[in-house]
Amino acid sequence: MADISLTINKKFYTITVNDPDMPLLWVLRDLLGLTGTKFGCGIGLCGACTVHLDGTPIRSCQIHISDIDNKRVTTIEGLSLDRSHPLQRAWIAEEVSQCGYCQSGQLMSAAALLTKNPAPTDADIDAALSGNLCRCGTYQRIRRAIHRAAQGY
């Protein structure tokens, strides 16, 4: 048993888990009901489970809950309260989503990129987003939406 303290989307949680190895992904989805973060591969290769850990994009399926005591997590549900993040607005304007399953992870990777690099080139975007798979093939719309958001939406 382990007590983990976490701030998730600006709210403070104390989580008691009996398996300290439980990945953050399943804590978010199954214990907290934050199902916007998706399960795609479980081995960190698809990016569907991307969240921010202290501002850095990470694959939540690869992070043991006991390793992130006292850290700060942001999920897609915390990107904005009302879909007002420039990326969310750009995603709407460019009609990026098809099935939509990977888009939480895409948005979280993109948001981390823009924080670090407010005016990314195509190459910067490719480098930051190529860890996020999209089987519907929305890649070029994602690229366009990131440029749009970078230009102040």
Add this chain to the structure above:
Amino acid sequence: MDEQMKQSESGEQHSITVEEQESQEHLQKHSINRRQFLIGAVIAGGVAGTALVIGFNVFERHGKTGTASPGSIAHPDSFASDVWVRLDADNTVTIQVARSEVGQGVLTSLAMLLAEELDADWSKVRVEQALADTQFGDQKTDGSSSVSDSFYTMRSVGAKARTLLVLAAARVWGVDQSTCRTEEGVVFHTPSGRHLPYGDLIGVASSLDSSSVSLAAVKLKQTEQFTLIGTRVPRVDTPQKIDGSALFGLDVRLPGMRYATIARCPILGGTLKHVVDSTRASAVPGVLQVLQIESGVAVVAENTWAAIQGRQALNVTWTSGPNIQLDSAQLRKQLAAGVQNLAGRSPLGAGKTVEAVYETPFLAHAAMEPMNCTAYVQTNHCEVWAPTQHPQAARQVASNVSGLPLTAVTLHVTLIGGGFGRRVETDFVVEAVQISSAIGAPVKVVWTREDDLEHDFYRPASYQELRASLTAQGLPDAWTHIAATQDTDRDDHQAQPATDGADMPYNSAIKHISGSQISSAVPAGIWRSSNYSNTIFAVESFVDEIAAAGGIDPYHLRMQLLSNNPRLQRVVQLAASKAGWGTPLSAGWGRGMACYAYFSSTAVAEVAEVSVASDNSVRVHRVVCAVDCGLVVNPTIAEAQIEGGVVYGLTAALKGEITVANGQIQQHNFQDYPLLRMNETPTIEVYFVPGTESPTGLGELGVPAIAPAVANAIFAATGRRIRRLPIQAADLR
């Protein structure tokens, strides 16, 4: 502790607690609410009191794609008990969409069809994903058929509702209905300028004998009268897909729900011998139960992680069955023998001959959302939440497995994280219903990515031999295509002939096309564009080989050989002109083209611009697509479908391959079944031939032409001919 959470985590071995020390607001927002879940796109205003509901039992399947016509609507005047569209006093229009939203945009495009003829105010339209129910007609979502199958039916429902509203207004005003018109949810009396919103008319409209309005009298709009159809209406499902609130199958949460994973036999056709030891699995914290079901051994737990860990701790032995020696080389031999058995039957002409064999592998669907299903079987009722492309089949198996009558089964279609044909199957539904029946609790069956790739119904591999003889001008005078692939005919699936897509459109005095279907232990099923992804690769590569043999530019050869097919000619011409066909490229670069028509409906041409580096690595830079699908219902969604098809087809062209060794699938996750990534994705341009005819399909249409277009571009760049997929550096040496 949050009340919702107590409910959803109330397992007997409750071992995980969560305390939230601030506002409950956030959790409440995302907790499961059954009503919310029922509704695919937007929450409808559940207004009490009178509402006008319109239902027609009119939907029939019209073959693969694009052959619906007004005359084919059956029983247009019979009202069904359930509803297609509901109008409420607050002017809300709630539209049921009966085809599954797999990302192709049907929640938007099908609702647009109905709203167009209803003259609804689009801002007041709410869309619901319909339950599985035969009164919706065919709900199977495959074959790129949703828009074409629904084009007249959804519009007719809208037109009939509009007619009733006009009749109601005319009665209220005591005027002739012919003096009334409708616009954006309002009926106007043109001479006097009086007007009433639809919401004010539902009482009177409901009292009318709706059967008095015959569909024959319901006038559908002419194309030029459309105000919604043909416009870039924003997708209704976008907002919830960018803030984490969209609920996919895997996101279903019910009070008291368990989570299950299943250990399945890794050997094709093998079976469970026995569970050697489940004590270690049961000892995993959070594991509640280990039980045997038809497809294997289920580990039931308090959460997904515990279920995964529990399965890993299981000790199970399998009976290997008859396929333990099966491998890909054997399967290939079987296919080649299928072609050999048919070879030599059609003589070629006396001129120069061209011959080639093309091969394609088995492929997985690899939807981003792994297979899953949630079921709750109770004494007299079974409720299922399934990300399914085949709602009624899923409901039927839930009935069969639970032993409850169909009427006692409610099947919700969830949002779906990609289908591509995999989700017309019902295996994942069977599992959930079996487990819930056994444990008497709601259960969500979760497949891992490994389960998903190792237990798919794969796109069949193919082996195809093409031969042609040429005239002195380099044109084919005889064309032979023998295709061998695997049969997918089982249960309710239609057979996909090996020759689907091989009915090549080019002029040739003699055409001999034959197919051979083998059986194997590899489960096979439908896959985005199905056998077209096999045959179009062969046909369109071979046309390029003929062009090279005759010294004719592949574009000019196609234009010449398509003189009897103006529709295909038009897309070939459009794609070539937009792509700058014939303009110079750098050394190591090439352009390639491919075209086809899907079941004689939608016509597609694609031009790929490719470079091959000195290490023989291939990069696709630009793809130009020209499409004729008749009327385009929503250009934004239509373009996305073709873009997506190209990316899906590029994964198959450059990467995709499922292999078998020792009777086992050799690919397990994205490290050995890689998908195209953003940095590998070309610029994709999509152009539509303006059309006013009934729309034909798009969902699968981007896929088949891209592999041959890329292969032909590689030939143009290097002189090397690609005859098997995926394209490998070894084949470029």
